[in-house]
Every structure is written in C-alpha cells, then in structure tokens.
Amino acid sequence: MYDRLAEHFRQIVPPADYCSLRFVRERSELLSVRQNVLQPVRSSEDTGAMLTVFDAGGMGYAATSDLSPSGLRRAAEQAHTWAQQSAGRSVVDFSKIVLPPPHGEYVSVEHIPWDSVPLADKIELLQTECTRLKIDERIVDWSTSLWHTEVESLYLTADGGRVQQQFRTLVPM
Numbered sequence: 001m002y003d004r005l006a007e008h009f010r011q012i013v014p015p016a017d018y019c020s021l022r023f024v025r026e027r028s029e030l031l032s033v034r035q036n037v038l039q040p041v042r043s044s045e046d047t048g049a050m051l052t053v054f055d056a057g058g059m060g061y062a063a064t065s066d067l068s069p070s071g072l073r074r075a076a077e078q079a080h081t082w083a084q085q086s087a088g089r090s091v092v093d094f095s096k097i098v099l100p101p102p103h104g105e106y107v108s109v110e111h112i113p114w115d116s117v118p119l120a121d122k123i124e125l126l127q128t129e130c131t132r133l134k135i136d137e138r139i140v141d142w143s144t145s146l147w148h149t150e151v152e153s154l155y156l157t158a159d160g161g162r163v164q165q166q167f168r169t170l171v172p173m
Contacts, residue, residue, distance in 0.1 A: 006156055010158075012069060012072045012073040014053060014079075016053045016055035016080055017054045017094070018052075018055075019053050019157070020156060021154075022049065022052075022154075023152075023154040024047070024151065024152070026044075026150070026151045029043045031119075032144065032145035032146075033144050034142070036127065036131055036134075041119075047065060047067070048065040049064055049067060049072065051064075051075045051079045054094040054095065055080060057088060059090065060078070060084070062078035062079040101159045102157070104163045105163070106164075106165045108166065114148045126145065126146065130142065144173065148171075151166070151167045152165070
C-alpha cells in the first residue's frame with residue numbers, strides 16, 4: 001500500500017518549492033467491563049493524508065481521506081493555492097527554510113501482539129479484575145478496560161524523503 005501511495009504522490013506533486021505528504025492510519029479497540037457487566041466493544045479506524053506545500057515564500061496545507069490520485073491531486077492543488085495566497089503575508093518566509101529530505105523507519109516493540117490473544121481471554125481478564133475492585137459497599141462505580149491503538153504513518157517529500165513509523169500501544173485502565 002505504501003508503494004502505491006508513494007507512486008500516487010509522485011504523480012500529483014505541484015510545481016512548488018516544497019511538497020510533503022503525511023499519511024496516517026489509526027485503528028483502536030476498547031474493551032471494558034463496568035460494574036461486572038461487559039460493555040459493547042468499541043472499534044474505530046481513521047485514515048487520511050495531509051499535504052503541505054511551500055511556494056514563493058507562502059505555505060499551505062490540505063487534508064483528505066480520498067487517497068486516490070484524483071483525491072490527492074485535489075488536496076495538493078488546494079494546498080498549493082493556499083501557499084500562493086499566503087505568500088508575502090506570513091510572519092515566516094517559507095522560501096528561506098531548508099528542509100533536507102528525511103529518511104527513517106521505526107516500529108514499536110510489541111511483546112505480545114494484540115491479535116494473538118483471543119477476545120474471550122481479554123474479556124475474562126477484565127471480568128476477573130473488575131470483580132476484584134468491589135471491595136467495599138461504599139464503592140458505587142468501578143470498571144476495567146483495555147484500550148489498544150495501532151498508528152501507522154508514512155511521511156513523503158517531493159525531493160525523495162521517506163519516513164515510515166508504526167506505533168502500538170496498550171493502555172490498561
């Protein structure tokens with residue numbers, strides 16, 4: 001997918017001093033037990049890209065969830081238009097900022113992959129821990145949860161920069 005997105009980006013780069021694309025996909029899942037009752041599992045996924053353009057001293061940006069060549073082209077054109085309109089009106093002269101092409105890759109360490117643990121085992125853990133929380137009658141509300149998030153990002157620049165990152169976090173509550 002990243003190679004296809006990079007190819008689409010190369011096809012739509014406007015004639016400008018600088019152009020970048022930041023793609024982000026975030027998936028999350030929240031499992032919770034409240035007062036010993038399993039709550040509905042909540043899942044979400046967000047995907048999109050933001051294009052940034054520097055031209056003639058101005059800067060503009062636009063975001064889109066349409067990652068097709070035409071969707072990226074529309075966002076690039078909008079960002080380029082904003083850059084041209086802000087030229088000479090900004091406190092910062094973006095034409096004087098030198099941004100060397102970045103290169104890198106990072107993947108967070110994941111000791112036990114989230115998907116390798118059956119859903120039933122995760123729920124059983126939460127139910128067991130939730131039951132343990134009600135240690136006194138004065139406690140009127142109690143809950144346990146696990147929130148898992150995966151974030152993938154790809155940063156591309158028109159001059160060949162490329163940075164890929166993957167973050168996985170698990171937040172017990």
